[in-house]
Amino acid sequence: MYGNKVHIKDWKAIGESVQGASHLRSGKPCQDALLLESLEGQKLLCALADGHGSERCKYSKDGAELGVKVIHWFWEELLKSHSDLFLYEFLSQTKDIDLPKALEKEWKQAVKAFHQKSGRQEAESDQELWTWYGSTLLFILVTKQLVFAMQLGDGDILAVFEGGETSWLLPYEKQYGTETYSLCQKNAWQYFRSFLAPLSYYTTRPQLFLLSTDGYANSFISSEGFLQIGEDYLKLLKQKSSLYLESHLREWLEEATRCGSGDDITVAVIYTTELEKGGC
Amino acid sequence: MQVTISMLQSGDELISSQGKVYRVIALLGSGGQGEVYEVESEGKHYALKWYHEHMATLRQREIIEKLVENGSPDIRFLWPMDRINGKRTFGYIMALRPNRYKSIVDLMKRKAEPSFWALCTAGYELADCFQKLHSLGYSYCDISFGNAFLDPERGEVLICDNDNVVVTGLSKSGVEGTLGFMAPEIVMGKTGPKAETDLYSLAILLFYMFMLHHPLEGAREADIKCFDAVAKQEIYGRTPLFIWDPQDKSNRPIAGYQENAIIYWNLYPKFIKDLFITAFTEGLHNPNRRIVENQWKRAFIRLRNSILQCPSCGVENFYRESDQIGAGNICWCCNKNINKPPSIQIGSTFVVLGKETELLAHHLYDNFDMQTVIAKVSQHPKDPTKWGLNNVTDKEWIWIKPDGTKSAVLPDKNAPLLKGSRIDFGGVEGQF
Numbered sequence: 001m002y003g004n005k006v007h008i009k010d011w012k013a014i015g016e017s018v019q020g021a022s023h024l025r026s027g028k029p030c031q032d033a034l035l036l037e038s039l040e041g042q043k044l045l046c047a048l049a050d051g052h053g054s055e056r057c058k059y060s061k062d063g064a065e066l067g068v069k070v071i072h073w074f075w076e077e078l079l080k081s082h083s084d085l086f087l088y089e090f091l092s093q094t095k096d097i098d099l100p101k102a103l104e105k106e107w108k109q110a111v112k113a114f115h116q117k118s119g120r121q122e123a124e125s126d127q128e129l130w131t132w133y134g135s136t137l138l139f140i141l142v143t144k145q146l147v148f149a150m151q152l153g154d155g156d157i158l159a160v161f162e163g164g165e166t167s168w169l170l171p172y173e174k175q176y177g178t179e180t181y182s183l184c185q186k187n188a189w190q191y192f193r194s195f196l197a198p199l200s201y202y203t204t205r206p207q208l209f210l211l212s213t214d215g216y217a218n219s220f221i222s223s224e225g226f227l228q229i230g231e232d233y234l235k236l237l238k239q240k241s242s243l244y245l246e247s248h249l250r251e252w253l254e255e256a257t258r259c260g261s262g263d264d265i266t267v268a269v270i271y272t273t274e275l276e277k278g279g280c
Numbered sequence: 281m282q283v284t285i286s287m288l289q290s291g292d293e294l295i296s297s298q299g300k301v302y303r304v305i306a307l308l309g310s311g312g313q314g315e316v317y318e319v320e321s322e323g324k325h326y327a328l329k330w331y332h333e334h335m336a337t338l339r340q341r342e343i344i345e346k347l348v349e350n351g352s353p354d355i356r357f358l359w360p361m362d363r364i365n366g367k368r369t370f371g372y373i374m375a376l377r378p379n380r381y382k383s384i385v386d387l388m389k390r391k392a393e394p395s396f397w398a399l400c401t402a403g404y405e406l407a408d409c410f411q412k413l414h415s416l417g418y419s420y421c422d423i424s425f426g427n428a429f430l431d432p433e434r435g436e437v438l439i440c441d442n443d444n445v446v447v448t449g450l451s452k453s454g455v456e457g458t459l460g461f462m463a464p465e466i467v468m469g470k471t472g473p474k475a476e477t478d479l480y481s482l483a484i485l486l487f488y489m490f491m492l493h494h495p496l497e498g499a500r501e502a503d504i505k506c507f508d509a510v511a512k513q514e515i516y517g518r519t520p521l522f523i524w525d526p527q528d529k530s531n532r533p534i535a536g537y538q539e540n541a542i543i544y545w546n547l548y549p550k551f552i553k554d555l556f557i558t559a560f561t562e563g564l565h566n567p568n569r570r571i572v573e574n575q576w577k578r579a580f581i582r583l584r585n586s587i588l589q590c591p592s593c594g595v596e597n598f599y600r601e602s603d604q605i606g607a608g609n610i611c612w613c614c615n616k617n618i619n620k621p622p623s624i625q626i627g628s629t630f631v632v633l634g635k636e637t638e639l640l641a642h643h644l645y646d647n648f649d650m651q652t653v654i655a656k657v658s659q660h661p662k663d664p665t666k667w668g669l670n671n672v673t674d675k676e677w678i679w680i681k682p683d684g685t686k687s688a689v690l691p692d693k694n695a696p697l698l699k700g701s702r703i704d705f706g707g708v709e710g711q712f
Contacts (some may be wrong), residue, residue: 081509093458096385096425105537117625128537147285161283169285190389197285201331202368204289247406 005246007273011142013044014246015268018253020215021136022262026093028053031061032266035068035139039075046072046268047139048155050213051053053264054184059120063133066114067183069140070106070247083255088146091196100197102248103137107183118230134184140169140209142270147209149195152188156217157195158230160208169195169209180214208234209270216253216267219260237275243266282306283574286315287330287369294328297363298566302328311426311544312442313455314369315650318671328364329443344372344443353416356409357439372443374629377429383439384684388492394432396596400584401435403486403575409439410482414475419448421473423481424458425488448475460494460516464564467517476567483571484558490548493541495560498523498531498655502538522560523703524553531610537641549586549600555579577648584629585643594614599623601630622667622697626710633657633712639669644708654705658694668694669703678704 004015006165019030031051039045049062049067082090091099093118096104111133123129149157149169157169170193199205212229220226236245251267281290286305288294292304302319309316314331333342337707344360345468352359355367360372382392389483394402406428420427421444429438444455457466457473462499465471482660487495494501496515504511523541533541545553556570586599593614599621600609609618631642637657641649653672658665670692671677677689682700695703702711 089312093424093460097388097459158284163283164285165281167282174305197315198332199285200287202281202287202333204286207283 004034004036006036006044008038008042008044008142010273011270012143012242012273012276013046013268013270014242014249015046016249016253017266018250018257018264020262020264021258023053023264029061030264031064031135032215032264033064033068033135034266034268035072036268037072039079040060040118043075043079043143044074044270045071045141046209046211046270047077047137048211048213048266048268049138050136050153050215050264052136052180053253056141057113057134057184059132060134060190061144062114062118063111063135063183066110066133067107067135067137068139068210069226070110071137074106077209078140084143084145084274087143087200088196091146091148095150095194097189098151098187100189100194103150103192104154104183104187105178107137107228119205127184130184132184134182135184136180136213140211141268142209143197146198150192151194152192153182154209154214156212156214156226158208158210158227159206160210160230160234161206164171164231164234166227205272205277207272208237209268211268211270213264213266215257215261215263215265218263219265229247233269233271234275237269237271242271242276272273286310286317287332287398287628288315288317294364294366294371297365297665300362300585302326302364302373304328311441313441314371319373323580325376326361327358327376329441330364330366330369331369333369340443341370341636343446344370346447347442348372349443350686353412353418354409356405356437357413357442359442366391374440374442377438377440380431380433381429381436383429384488386430387430387489388425392430392432394430394435394493396598398430398432398435399489400587402430402437402582403436403489403580404584405430405437406439406486407482407580408648408662410478411577413445414478414502414573417447418445419473419475420445420478420481421462422455422457423478424461424484425485426458430489433594448676459512460532461485461565464515464517464520467513476570479567479570479572480559480563482573483556483563486576487560489557490552491544492542493523493533493538493540495522495524495556496520496531498533498538498541500531502534513584520560520564522557524557524565525561526557529560549583549598549599552579552583554609581642581650582629585629588621588632588634590614590618599632621712624710624712625667626708633667633669635659635667639710644705644710655699663682667697669697675706677706680704 008015013036015034015036017032017034031053033049035047037045047068049064051062051064074209136155138151138155140149151170158166159169207241217226257265286307290306290497291302294302300321302321305318305320313335316331317328319326319328344363345361348363358374362373364371386392417689427441460479461484463477466477475553500515504686523531523533576654587596588599590597590611595613597611604661611618624631627645635657640654641652656670656672658668671689674691679689679695680686680702697712702709
């Protein structure tokens with residue numbers, strides 16, 4: 001399953017991507033990409049990428065699209081050869097070095113292949129080519145047994161717990177100005193951050209995960225203000241319904257970019273189906 | 281209070297088998313076997329490893345009980361010191377790892393950049409730690425980059441996750457090891473982890489530390505995807521081939537993709553490369569040909585003895601006292617020539633004398649005493665161009681000039697670094 005809305009047994013997800021208000025004014029397309037996918041009907045995969053959009057990164061919209069496609073290919077292949085039983089062990093052994101190296105390699109190869117097919121002007125070097133397609137990347141995989149997330153560059157992955165407590169799943173990384181880590185840079189793998197936790201009967205689980213590109217957080221005055229959205233979305237799902245969220249998400253994000261960052265905004269809300277039962 | 285995706289939450293209280301109450305402060309991390317928390321008891325802070333339910337086996341519990349009972353071999357091991365039983369799982373208490381210690385992953389990601397001096401010290405210390413463990417009859421069973429930490433300033437090391445340590449031959453560990461670090465015979469299912477396989481994993485870890493790359497990941501690895509388990513088994517188990525195998529060049533690292541392997545290999549003197557070549561050629565298939573801890577220890581002391589700063593650009597270089605033919609040494613950074621530095625030859629030991637060099641008991645007596653300082657390089661207080669060797673022992677030395685005349689060097693006095701002169705340290709002689 002693939003689209004703006006997916007579900008597996010215990011989790012559902014809704015995603016939306018809007019063109020930045022300033023991009024709308026200047027005629028730039030939305031350079032974010034979103035992937036929401038149910039794998040084998042039991043694993044929920046969500047990936048977001050934010051193309052840099054600068055003049056140097058003239059094809060970053062395609063770079064972002066390729067970023068989320070690489071995540072799709074990657075998990076499809078990985079799950080062919082790794083059963084659920086060994087998935088956690090595999091991820092715990094590879095998340096720091098092998099896996100980020102593989103993602104960097106796959107994206108750079110995908111960019112090369114895409115560019116060759118496109119018939120676009122040739123770059124003077126591989127580095128120049130990758131810069132043209134520069135993008136951030138973040139994703140989360142939620143299964144019955146584990147939660148796994150990785151992130152390169154800006155954007156946010158929040159975990160929201162039963163009482164509305166909200167925190168970044170990956171340690172908050174302060175970056176200055178508009179600089180961000182990118183798939184296009186040399187040794188990009190070194191800058192991936194990851195989170196892996198098994199889920200057992202005794203694990204305190206979040207009720208909600210929120211993934212967003214940085215256009216969303218930058219629409220808030222403070223990081224505290226941004227974190228508040230965790231509790232707001234949780235309340236909304238508890239008190240209203242997922243249909244309500246689904247039908248309003250786009251307009252809320254459009255309002256956020258208009259009154260806030262002016263940047264493209266992509267958001268994915270992944271929530272436990274318990275919330276739909278009016279539970280918790 | 282921050283809530284985390286974990287089995288325990290901040291504020292939870294647990295009672296240990298020794299009757300102590302531990303209060304959970306925060307989740308520190310999650311690994312393959314369990315979660316690690318900072319906990320507090322009676323005003324002191326510790327680390328608690330709390331097993332994932334599916335890893336909390338009876339065998340693991342017995343291993344922990346035995347390790348707590350036996351006690352730590354050395355302060356460098358964050359050894360289980362108390363046990364805690366939960367309803368469906370259990371855990372153990374160990375010392376907290378101070379923040380100054382960084383993982384090998386941090387090294388790989390350049391979040392920690394130790395000097396070569398600190399790296400050599402860490403290599404020595406790691407070999408020494410595992411020698412100590414093995415000499416007590418234990419096997420570590422899972423040496424990998426998640427389990428060793430080093431202080432990038434001083435090169436001191438800490439060994440974590442000691443809960444898989446077992447008495448060699450008597451009991452079976454709860455783990456097989458980490459892919460990439462497991463000896464080929466374990467990957468192929470021919471044997472389980474033991475002291476001989478620890479030696480293989482130690483060599484991999486040392487190679488990673490010094491070359492920032494895996495010794496078997498060359499052209500073959502460049503062709504596979506990280507999730508291709510069959511291909512990985514080929515590389516690490518069925519047909520492993522060292523990237524710098526002198527006979528078979530088919531697995532050389534790829535320029536532009538495996539840069540570290542090429543850059544760092546060229547930095548080190550031949551004797552270090554020879555050890556790695558043995559470890560990953562003969563030692564791949566013949567456990568008896570693996571490099572033992574004493575060989576690593578001697579090699580890293582020798583490597584540390586050879587460190588000097590380039591007089592032109594100031595970066596650390598390894599002075600090749602025997603490799604040099606004609607032109608001498610060239611700085612790897614600025615490519616300028618490095619002349620032979622002030623040095624002392626004590627028997628077969630060659631030590632470059634830099635402004636902060638210390639001569640240790642090991643340099644004189646070859647006894648691996650790396651704590652006792654015998655002499656320190658000193659600068660003349662009035663003439664900074666003159667250097668000496670300060671006697672920091674309580675015994676008198678004899679300084680023998682090139683013409684054969686002798687004078688005493690009392691404790692806290694200095695022997696001038698005069699080319700061709702000698703020092704009799706008391707039964708052991710060194711020549712400048």
